[in-house]
Amino acid sequence: MRSLDDRQKSKAVLNVSKTGNNNVGEAFKDNVVLDYAGLRVSDMNTAQKKALLGLVERYVGNGHSKVRKSEVEIPLKDTYFAWIGGTADNSVFYYRVHRPVVMLEFDHQNPANLRHLATNPNVPERSHVHATLRTPNGNDYGKDLLLRHYLLHPHGQN
Numbered sequence: 199m200r201s202l203d204d205r206q207k208s209k210a211v212l213n214v215s216k217t218g219n220n221n222v223g224e225a226f227k228d229n230v231v232l233d234y235a236g237l238r239v240s241d242m243n244t245a246q247k248k249a250l251l252g253l254v255e256r257y258v259g260n261g262h263s264k265v266r267k268s269e270v271e272i273p274l275k276d277t278y279f280a281w282i283g284g285t286a287d288n289s290v291f292y293y294r295v296h297r298p299v300v301m302l303e304f305d306h307q308n309p310a311n312l313r314h315l316a317t318n319p320n321v322p323e324r325s326h327v328h329a330t331l332r333t334p335n336g337n338d339y340g341k342d343l344l345l346r347h348y349l350l351h352p353h354g355q356n
Contacts, residue, residue, distance in 0.1 A: 199281050199285050199291075199293070200285055201245065201246050201249060202237070202242075202246065206237050206241065206242065206246075209236060209237040209238075209241070210236045210237035210279055210280060210281050211236075211281050211282070212235055212236065212280050212281065212282050213282045213283075214282075214283070214284065215282075215283070216282050216283030216284070216289075216290050216291055216292060216306065216322055217321060217322070218308060218321075218322065219305060219307050219308055219322065219328075220282050220292040220305050221292065221303045221305040221307075221328050221330060222294075222303070223301055223303055223330045223332040224328060224330060230332070232296065232301070234278045234296055235278060235280045235294075235296075236278045236279050236280030236281065236294070236296075237278065237279050237280070238275070238277070238278055239274040239275075239277040239278065239279055239295075240274050240275040240277075242279075247274060250279060250295065253295070254295060254302065257302045257329070257331045258300070258302075258331065276297050276298055277295065277296070277297040278294075278295070278296045278297070279293065279294070279295055280293065280294045280296070281293050283306070283322075288324070290306035290321075290322040290323065290324055291304075291306060292304065292305040292306065299333055300331070300332070300333060301330075301331075301332045301333075302329070302330065302331045302332070303328070303329065303330045303332075304327065304328075304329045305322075305327065305328045305329075306322040306323060306324055306326065306327055307322055307323070307326045307327060307328055308320060308321065308322055308323070308326070309323055309325075309326055310326060
C-alpha cells in the first residue's frame with residue numbers, strides 16, 4: 199500500500215477509517231458475489247506488481263494451493279487491490295486482492311473472546327485478524343458436504 203502513488207491510492211483506498219469488521223468472504227458466505235473495487239493491478243508498476251505477487255505467494259504458495267497461484271498471476275488485468283484503514287505501522291487495516299477465480303482478504307477485527315480485556319471492544323485490534331483465501335463461485339467454503347453426499351447418494355431408511 200505504501201508503494202502506491204497518490205493517484206493509485208485514490209483508487210485503492212475504499213475508506214481511510216476502519217471502524218469494524220470488513221471481510222466479506224468469511225465462513226458461511228459460499229459463492230459470495232462481490233463487485234470489484236479498488237485499484238486495478240494492471241495500473242501498478244513492475245515493482246508494485248512484484249510486491250503484490252509476493253503477498254499473494256504468502257496465501258497460495260504452499261501445497262495444493264499452487265494451482266491457485268497461476269490463476270492469480272495471469273492475467274493481472276482482471277485483478278483488483280482494495281484497502282480500508284490506515285498505513286502507519288500501528289494502524290488497523292483491511293485489504294483484498296480480488297479476481298474472478300481467487301479472492302484473498304486480511305482484516306484486523308473487533309475483539310472476540312477476550313472482549314473484556316480490550317481497551318475498546320467495539321473497534322478493530324491488531325491482535326485479532328482474519329485472513330481468507332476464496333475461490334468465488336467455487337463452492338470452496340461453507341459448503342455442506344454431508345448434505346451434498348446425501349443428495350448424491352441417497353441412504354434408505356431401515
